[in-house]
Amino acid sequence: MYTQGLDQKGQSDAKGDGLEAAADLAAFQKRVDAEEKIEAKDWMPEAYRRTLIRQISQHAHSEIIGMQPEGNWLTRAPSLKRKAILLAKIQDEAGHGLYLYSAAETLGVSRDEMVGDLLSGKAKYSSIFNYPTVTWADIGAIGWLVDGAAIMNQIPLCRCSYGPYSRAMVRICKEESFHQRQGYDILVELCKGTAEQKAMAQDALNRWWWPSLMMFGPSDKDSKHSAQSMAWKIKRFSNDELRQKFIDVTVPQAEFLGLKVPDDECVLDKKTGHYGHGEIDWQEFIEVIKGNGPCNKQRLAKRRKAHDDGAWVREAAGAYAEKRAAKAA
Numbered sequence: 001m002y003t004q005g006l007d008q009k010g011q012s013d014a015k016g017d018g019l020e021a022a023a024d025l026a027a028f029q030k031r032v033d034a035e036e037k038i039e040a041k042d043w044m045p046e047a048y049r050r051t052l053i054r055q056i057s058q059h060a061h062s063e064i065i066g067m068q069p070e071g072n073w074l075t076r077a078p079s080l081k082r083k084a085i086l087l088a089k090i091q092d093e094a095g096h097g098l099y100l101y102s103a104a105e106t107l108g109v110s111r112d113e114m115v116g117d118l119l120s121g122k123a124k125y126s127s128i129f130n131y132p133t134v135t136w137a138d139i140g141a142i143g144w145l146v147d148g149a150a151i152m153n154q155i156p157l158c159r160c161s162y163g164p165y166s167r168a169m170v171r172i173c174k175e176e177s178f179h180q181r182q183g184y185d186i187l188v189e190l191c192k193g194t195a196e197q198k199a200m201a202q203d204a205l206n207r208w209w210w211p212s213l214m215m216f217g218p219s220d221k222d223s224k225h226s227a228q229s230m231a232w233k234i235k236r237f238s239n240d241e242l243r244q245k246f247i248d249v250t251v252p253q254a255e256f257l258g259l260k261v262p263d264d265e266c267v268l269d270k271k272t273g274h275y276g277h278g279e280i281d282w283q284e285f286i287e288v289i290k291g292n293g294p295c296n297k298q299r300l301a302k303r304r305k306a307h308d309d310g311a312w313v314r315e316a317a318g319a320y321a322e323k324r325a326a327k328a329a
């Protein structure tokens with residue numbers, strides 16, 4: 001990948017065209033291999049910087065768009081307690097988005113640029129948030145499955161080689177585990193309730209199971225970034241490894257609820273200790289990330305409106321900052 005640059009020390013690689021010095025690249029890889037954290041002001045390959053901006057900004061956008069499916073139930077939560085818990089969770093997601101945008105900004109990209117890419121439809125965010133929340137049980141399923149999958153993917157990110165991202169992930173993961181527990185608790189209550197409530201829980205599991213498995217990304221053979229991201233210790237496990245860990249942890253939790261995952265091939269192999277799974281519908285995944293999922297258009301339209309409606313807040317904050325700076329000067 002970088003062989004063109006063997007004798008071009010000091011040359012920048014702003015276009016990612018491979019003109020970085022082999023010695024710098026080797027020294028960088030040595031630091032990564034030694035588990036040293038890379039910090040914002042350290043030298044890093046341009047492709048490493050761009051990979052992180054891509055992943056961290058997509059992650060931030062996911063947290064922000066991810067507030068919408070749950071926000072849909074805030075006014076209809078079944079009790080004051082459930083409403084307060086859901087509100088706190090959604091506010092946590094906003095906070096996660098902000099830490100992540102801040103972590104990405106340390107790599108030299110501006111918040112405006114990242115938000116602009118989200119609003120124009122150029123940037124990706126997690127496929128999972130393009131599915132609708134049609135019943136209260138979906139709020140339980142999001143906490144249990146979506147936050148559960150997010151934790152499985154994000155705990156290893158606490159050990160990511162890039163310091164600011166890894167540190168942001170520590171707090172995020174603590175909050176995600178509270179989110180997962182609250183979702184499971186909603187389903188425990190529904191599954192102990194009437195036959196109708198239990199059927200609602202099963203229906204939510206049926207609809208969220210496969211999209212949750214898709215959150216981990218394409219299969220390893222189709223994942224274009226995994227090999228390099230793992231060599232740089234941005235990712236610690238492959239997409240398929242994390243998906244398998246999630247299935248192994250989650251199926252017994254479904255059994256405890258008295259629910260069944262919607263996959264007849266999801267059976268424990270006693271020899272390997274792993275559950276099998278049927279073929280994931282990758283065509284559906286591709287359509288959703290191309291913008292053709294059930295709610296893509298609605299999610300972006302709502303985000304654009306919220307951004308426009310919030311213009312006065314940004315203007316007021318800017319004017320206040322200017323006033324303070326003038327006073328200080």
Ligand code: FAQ
Pocket residue numbers: 054055058059060062063066067093124125126127128142146147150153214215216217218222223224225226229235239289
């Ligand atoms: N959706 O080569 P790979 C949450 C894209 S946060 C959409 O395998 P990579 C909290 C990928 O970007 C959930 N796009 O890529 C919450 C790439 O496209 P590009 C978000 C996807 O980066 C809970 C292409 O496919 N979490 O849930 C998806 O090595 C409840 C090729 O894929 C994170 O972002 C997908 N599912 O691995 C909030 C965690 N999968 O960029 C509210 C950090 C793949 O070349 C309520 N991110 N793509 O155009 C990661 O760990 C990685 O980026 C992966 C993808 C694992 C998502």
